[in-house]
Amino acid sequence: xxxxxxxxxxxxxxxxxxxxxxxxxxxxxxxxxxxxxxxxxxxxxxxxxxxxxxxxxxxxxxxxxxxxxxxxxxxxxxxxxxxxxxxxxxxxxxxxxxxxxxxxxxxxxxxxxxxxxxxxxxxxxxxxxxxxxxxxxxxxxxxxxxxxxxxxxxxxxxxxxxxxxxxxxxxxxxxxxxxxxxxxxxxxxxxxxxxxxxxxxxxxxxxxxxxxxxxxxxxxxxxxxxxxxxxxx
Numbered sequence: 001x002x003x004x005x006x007x008x009x010x011x012x013x014x015x016x017x018x019x020x021x022x023x024x025x026x027x028x029x030x031x032x033x034x035x036x037x038x039x040x041x042x043x044x045x046x047x048x049x050x051x052x053x054x055x056x057x058x059x060x061x062x063x064x065x066x067x068x069x070x071x072x073x074x075x076x077x078x079x080x081x082x083x084x085x086x087x088x089x090x091x092x093x094x095x096x097x098x099x100x101x102x103x104x105x106x107x108x109x110x111x112x113x114x115x116x117x118x119x120x121x122x123x124x125x126x127x128x129x130x131x132x133x134x135x136x137x138x139x140x141x142x143x144x145x146x147x148x149x150x151x152x153x154x155x156x157x158x159x160x161x162x163x164x165x166x167x168x169x170x171x172x173x174x175x176x177x178x179x180x181x182x183x184x185x186x187x188x189x190x191x192x193x194x195x196x197x198x199x200x201x202x203x204x205x206x207x208x209x210x211x212x213x214x215x216x217x218x219x220x221x222x223x224x225x226x227x228x229x230x231x232x233x
Contacts (some may be wrong), residue, residue: 026155027075029082033132037152038077047152048075101161102186103128105195107179112170115199121168123180123193130156131162134183136190140176144168172197 028035036048110120131153149168181192
């Protein structure tokens, strides 16, 4: 798959602050995909959803409001430029070998697990290139599509690879096993990580400790009483 990547970096220094921030704008296109993402300090803050034809803010609700000039309309223009660049390089650089890097993944829950309480599973996919992966979820070996979301591709400025997060909203039940499978052009077979519902029993350790302490204390009293009586005799 041929692709064109336009990466714009900027150092940001707010007037009222003395901390340097690093902003990034990513414009990515291929024969089938297109992506526009903005980030700051290694995290995404905004991306374009081309299906719903609008920009999506990804800062938390309590973050400062902001606007990206041009928004969706500007992104359409940037994608046209990206396509022109891609067509040019495909025609003139046919001898260039495309680099591929296989992804790594991990899966974990967003919150502590409580049976019957809604939670979110996070599949964190890192270190892959080119930026296209397919992600599938299963519950007890059955494919799951409800409650699944897929984030935007986010670049690693250090090495040019990409990260991606997929989430699954679920309600944990005892014995359930979930999996996140990733397919990528650098993999011979899908990369699959599993996660099973494990619920810790709060307070068990403390109860055992207190029980042992109490038993030890009673034993000490018994031994002391024995030697006291022995000494009196």
